[in-house]
Amino acid sequence: MEGEAGERIDLTLLRRHLGAAFLAVLLCAAGLPLSAPSAAAAPGDSRVSDIRAWTNEIYTRVAIDTGEEVSWQANTLRADPARGLPPRIFIDIRGAGIRDEILRRPVEVRNGLLRQVRAGRFDRDTVRVVIDLERESTYRVFALPGPFRIIVDIDGEGEIPPLPASPDPVVPPGVAAAPSPEDPEPPAVTSSAPPPAPSAASAVPHAPPAIPPSVESPRAAASPPSPVRKHRVRVMIDPGHGGKDPGAIGPTGLKEKDVVLAIGRRIREKLSRTGEFDVRMTRDEDVFIPLEERTAMANKGRADIFVSLHINASRNRRAEGFSTYVLSRGASNREDLELAARENGVPVRKLQGVKFIIDDMFTGARKNESLRLAKTVNDAVVRHVSHRYRDVQSLGLKQAPFYVLVGARMTAVLVEASFISNAREESRLRDPSCLDGIADGVVEAVRYYGQNGILAHSDF
Numbered sequence: 334m335e336g337e338a339g340e341r342i343d344l345t346l347l348r349r350h351l352g353a354a355f356l357a358v359l360l361c362a363a364g365l366p367l368s369a370p371s372a373a374a375a376p377g378d379s380r381v382s383d384i385r386a387w388t389n390e391i392y393t394r395v396a397i398d399t400g401e402e403v404s405w406q407a408n409t410l411r412a413d414p415a416r417g418l419p420p421r422i423f424i425d426i427r428g429a430g431i432r433d434e435i436l437r438r439p440v441e442v443r444n445g446l447l448r449q450v451r452a453g454r455f456d457r458d459t460v461r462v463v464i465d466l467e468r469e470s471t472y473r474v475f476a477l478p479g480p481f482r483i484i485v486d487i488d489g490e491g492e493i494p495p496l497p498a499s500p501d502p503v504v505p506p507g508v509a510a511a512p513s514p515e516d517p518e519p520p521a522v523t524s525s526a527p528p529p530a531p532s533a534a535s536a537v538p539h540a541p542p543a544i545p546p547s548v549e550s551p552r553a554a555a556s557p558p559s560p561v562r563k564h565r566v567r568v569m570i571d572p573g574h575g576g577k578d579p580g581a582i583g584p585t586g587l588k589e590k591d592v593v594l595a596i597g598r599r600i601r602e603k604l605s606r607t608g609e610f611d612v613r614m615t616r617d618e619d620v621f622i623p624l625e626e627r628t629a630m631a632n633k634g635r636a637d638i639f640v641s642l643h644i645n646a647s648r649n650r651r652a653e654g655f656s657t658y659v660l661s662r663g664a665s666n667r668e669d670l671e672l673a674a675r676e677n678g679v680p681v682r683k684l685q686g687v688k689f690i691i692d693d694m695f696t697g698a699r700k701n702e703s704l705r706l707a708k709t710v711n712d713a714v715v716r717h718v719s720h721r722y723r724d725v726q727s728l729g730l731k732q733a734p735f736y737v738l739v740g741a742r743m744t745a746v747l748v749e750a751s752f753i754s755n756a757r758e759e760s761r762l763r764d765p766s767c768l769d770g771i772a773d774g775v776v777e778a779v780r781y782y783g784q785n786g787i788l789a790h791s792d793f
């Protein structure tokens with residue numbers, strides 16, 4: 334028989350989901366490795382076409398591409414030292430096939446957090462993707478549409494913010510944090526894993542602490558700040574779009590992807606010149622990078638600040654002005670929802686379907702810091718551009734559900750630097766002086782933010 338069917342009673346079912354997205358917090362439970370793939374034909378049109386991973390020793394994001402929307406569920410298996418099996422997270426995907434190359438080639442990592450990611454056919458109708466961990470970790474799973482992909486964020490330090498009371502009536506809050514009576518064993522750590530940090534493996538299951546109502550992150554609140562920063566403040570600049578995705582296009586053909594890359598390069602140069610920052614970019618050429626990869630690059634690179642750069646557009650050709658956003662579960666008006674949908678590459682109706690996850694992923698984490706930085710950025714950008722032009726409008730600090738900000742572990746903002754759909758603003762965006770003004774504003778805000786001791790990641 335195919336594999337782990339007999340083990341199902343040991344599993345802790347965390348969440349089941351049709352369509353949109355979801356989550357889970359957990360610690361790992363136990364069982365057998367995935368069985369060898371069977372010869373069963375793919376039962377549906379959907380198939381696992383790729384598995385991508387970004388990882389360091391405390392963070393991993395795994396993306397499972399299925400293209401079409403699929404039904405899936407996430408579960409965990411505890412380590413089984415007697416059989417040499419590590420803790421595992423697995424995702425069962427129903428009604429989907431899988432590309433043969435993925436069956437043959439597990440993604441090997443072995444970096445202290447993630448051991449490997451492998452996949453196979455669990456039964457005729459189910460593809461199972463198994464994430465072998467080096468040690469017990471918290472994780473969350475959610476899905477993004479257009480194209481459909483399942484995202485697993487794994488945190489080796491328990492830093493993913495705790496779940497608030499879920500607004501999703503299907504999923505009772507706290508279900509993943511309840512002890513499983515069938516699994517009374519203590520957490521097992523495989524022989525190759527490093528000694529567990531007290532905060533990461535002191536108990537099973539992991540009960541996340543309440544979020545302190547302060548501007549500090551849970552991690553910063555839990556450990557005293559180091560007096561000496563071991564690295565310069567790290568900034569990840571994210572010029573939006575690129576490659577096959579031009580972003581918004583102005584009346585005379587100016588492309589958002591080109592403008593934001595030019596601004597990003599200016600910011601990098603100006604920030605680097607100060608000697609205070611380690612500046613990186615998600616892209617430095619005209620290439621397409623999926624939204625979830627941009628966030629993963631910032632997390633993997635342990636950025637302190639993430640700035641995603643965009644240019645707004647509207648059907649109303651007179652719409653104008655600068656705004657800076659932080660992530661939120663919804664938008665306060667139709668324009669912001671349409672903007673987020675466009676930036677996310679999905680129809681508005683799809684965006685409405687996933688908004689509750691975003692709330693889970695972000696509530697309390699670094700929102701206060703992000704709000705503060707966003708306001709500082711917007712004020713500074715408007716001021717600097719106003720030195721060069723008259724009648725520069727500020728639309729202010731705003732919030733909307735941008736996928737590129739979901740799961741970001743650092744202070745993260747998204748700048749919409751005027752409207753490329755507005756003929757006057759488009760012409761300004763062709764002016765290097767305007768791009769310099771925008772970059773100068775971002776640089777000033779980031780420097781102010783970095784110098785005022787708000788950053789919590791002081792012990793890297």
Ligand SMILES: [Zn+2]
Binds near residue numbers: 573581589642644676
């Ligand atoms: Zn954009």
